[in-house]
Amino acid sequence: MFKNYPLLRSLSLYRYMPYRLALTALLFLGANISIALQQFSVGQAIDHLKHAESASIFAHSFTDPQNPWFWFTVIAVIASARAIIQYLGGLSSLIIGQNLLTILREKIFKQVQDLDIKWHWKHGLGEVLTRTTRDADKLKEALINFWRQVFESTLVVLVSVGLLCYYHPLLGLVPLLFIALGLSILFHLTNKMVVLDHHVGLAYEKISDSLAENIHGIRVIKAFGLENDKSNQFRYFIQNFIQRSVDAISFGARYLPIPQIIIALLYVWVMGFGAYLISIQQLQIGQFVAALLMANMLVFRIESVGQVLHIFADARASAARIWQMLDVKPDIQDGDIEPDFRADLGLELKVEGLSIQTETGKFLLKNIQTHFKPGQIVTIVGKTGAGKTTLLNTLNRFFDPSQGRIFIGSEQQGWHDTKNLKLKSLREYVQIIPQENFFFSGTLAENLRVAKPDATPEEMTQALYLASAVELLERLEHGLDTVIGDKGVTLSGGQKQRISLARAILKDSPILALDDSTSALDAATEKNVLQRLKSMSDLKTSGPQTPKTIIINSNKQTTIALSDWIIVLDHGEIVAQGTHTDLMQNSHFYRQIMGFEQPSLSPSSAVYEEI
Template sequence: MNHPLLRALAIYREMPWRFALVTFLYIAGNLGLVWQQWLIGHAVNDVSSGRAVMRMADGNLDATLAWHWLWLLLAIALGRGLLQYAAAVLSLVLSQALLTRLRARILTQVQRLHLGYHWRHGMGELVTRTTRDADKVRDALITFWRQIIETPLVVMAAVGLLCWYDALLGLVPLLLTAVGLWLFVVQTDRLVSLDRAVGAAYDQVSQDLAEGIGGVRVIKAFGLEQQRIERFASQVGVFTGHARAALGYASSRIPLPQAVVALGHVWILFYGAHRVAAGALGIGELVTSLLVATTLVFRIEGIGRVMQTFADARASAERIWQLLDERPAIVSGPVPLPAGPLGLKLQQVRIGAVEGGRDILQDCSLTLQPGEVVALVGATGTGKSLLASLLPRLADVQHGAVLVGSDAAGWHDVRGLDLAELRRRVQVLAQETFLFSDSLASNLRLAAPQASTAQLHEGLRLAAAEDVLERLPHGLDTPLGDRGVTLSGGQRQRLCLARALLAAPDILCLDDATSALDALSERRVLDNIRRLRGDTGHGPTLLLISSRLSTLLLADRVLMLANGRISASGSHAELSANNAHYRDLLGIDHD
């Protein structure tokens, strides 16, 4: 099933009883319409022949048959109205259920996809697919499957009734309806291509809006408000131009199929009048034939009205399925992590940039024994953060292996390990902090959902963040605002560190994660982490990625990354005495 709209429609299979009920209601309503029109023809025949109202022998009028037709037609109209109302309400409920499931799948897929996909596709594009595209698919499917059910049913019933009266009376409207539908199909591809352009322009609008909100501090700091407003207005102008082109094409082309089908009225009136004059067709049948032709025109007009919606939804559905069909580059392995403390090994690792190009790490090897505190230094752009992302498998190596374990328990390639357990026991804390717009307690419990209040306080103590808690007006229940906007950079870093420590990781990598801390706070944090070894029997293995001298002095060993590999290893004193590149990197004068 390659058609994107039909693939979205297939989600209704997960709600078979509700779908079947709504389908039955639509079928019953449309069959009731054809029955109503057929009865109107019989009623007209009774009226025209004088049987509906007859004068009795005593001079009174007998309108029994007229009242019979009146009440019957009113009952059918009322019944059809109730059926249509129920079908409309239930179809909306059903389509909302589909939208909920579609958005849930999009969000699940977005969370499953690797970071490389997120870097290639901006936040604006992913938000658009979850909101605008999903809404368009939902709006179309409200009418799409209804048209799939109703249009063939109405056409068959209407043409069948006309052919019952006279074969030629029904064949010409059938031919005209087929031509009208064919014209719609021909126009669809152009409408889809136009909506693809509209969707791409909308992505840019969403991306620009997201950047304008997320980067508001930078914009204000550099006085870029007017420039960003003009840029956003330009993107909106491009979007408006594409949208206007799509609407213009639909408005100018869709009336043609409607006009073609409306010619059926002319044929029925001409040919039907001829058959009435010949006595082969009654007035009631002619009236019914005209009503049926009107139903066909309204049906085609309905298709015309939703044609633009279908084209929009088809392009949107393609974009959604492109996302949902993307195969995650990183999948979980079946092997559980070994119990006990974990160390880390990189064996001849090679990995390039996300978009390809030269290798950033090549033949890179290193070893961290369980509980060791090791610092990693290197010039900007040497791949330190990329190396850190390999530990919890946020990225995978192209050659070589990343191993965790110990000499006693054995070493295991992270690609074969259970991904959820690996990311719980191996934590990487980046310089860029992220706090959700929730309470402090909720942010801290992301790493340890069952943590007690005492444990939260202990995590804050380990991260030297007790003073942050003291300054918050409502303590742990204080909302932190969007991305922790109410806090300073150092406060955010300490809270993120407390969150990571609450998970009790076996390997903890701090990728410049203490850059906003003063030297005293940094020493307190690292001393607290070291003391965990005495409290629990083993502390986490620490990899400190930093170029701050105060950090390097706290490490057991320093590794230097250059030209994609570990070029030197030793204590800070040894490297500063024997390695000129190390001294240049830290700005140390050598006497």
């Protein structure tokens, strides 16, 4: 219903706290009724005391309206009660605002976690951070000001106009027309301010993206001497943000006074028409004073709404960006089957007719047919861009195929289409170590326990041994309790890869896929790691261990030498598969990749070589 009105849609978040919402509304209602009673009491006091005799003014009883102390007490009690109610209402609205901000950020964080890898590749880190911080804060300010300005100001208008109409209908209805006219102009201006703030938000996202990119790529920047270029680029983004902000502020400064002037005319009307009513004896002096006080309060309150509309304009643009992200449906939908496979019997993967097409119709993978069996090391080889990483990423549903299916299971335990499994279960069975090695800020033990939260020091040490990283453990000053730095900045590339391998080993998934995860290792270390992984995967020597299927994306001969089965990819298609011996005998393309034959040169490349 409110999908096209993101700010109104955000108000639906109040449904998570209905009782506090009702309490806050009652408190503000009571506070504004108290204001009207206070102003009404001032008028009554003036009218009662106007006719009192100065000599005997204090001779009346304390409860007599002719006694000034009576009105002093009434006004003091009302003012005190209003102050308490106003404080409680303001406090409650602030609590609601913070609770809403928490709910909003939790929704954003959960959505970011649920969205698939493809979405994250299309959207930068700065965009996510901007919507979680700047946009969420702006929306929170609007939701808090909804209570302080919109809701409370609406009550002020209703109560004030009601009191003015009590004195005379035209005394209240004409100011209501001025308010309506002024607010309609304000709302019209707000539409333009939303567009301007949208540009401000986009400029801010550029700053966030640039900052995140330059921090993550600091080594490349220093290596290529790009400090000045990146500083100039960042300065341009800052200047663009400043210019957009100035444009938005200037627009508000030019046009916001117009509706404020119109609204201020209601004060002139109350004063002029009130004076006329006094002249024809339809209004008392005290009532006239009370009417002026109410009109004065109306003007200041509605003028403040004009300033707050700028906040709402910012919030409308921010809310649109937030809901735009929250409304995205992940391409990867969770299944509903949670299979109870016995990992000790081994698990297999069957890939049948798998194809992946881009939006432009290009095939990244085409008609892949293969079978990954337990107890094997399977290596996927191919030229750069052949589709090796894409194939691995389909095994645990980082990507879903456009055509074809992937089955997990065995002849003994039955087969399940991976699309029908719960993602958490599938990724417990199929563990992929990506090309990039990410570590959380914290200790080595904390990063290893990501895979197994209850892992003992002995289990972690054993996993490090299997990954040939136990000597790294001996070098670290505090062992497993050593802080390895944000994203592992204190570690070398090879150290990161071995710790990532240890983390995957610790999880003990029956199917382990390594996406070029030994590229930074020296030959001796790589050989040790692969031999230990092979011993884990060998059904004859694994003993009580889970028989594992090891799938490796690599063109390194040291890796291939330990492989039981090799899949050769070219342009997203399997052009050959078999053992190393068979492929050397029967596949010309495989021999080229391995460097045992020179590729045939096209005429253009031959000319280039001669030159």
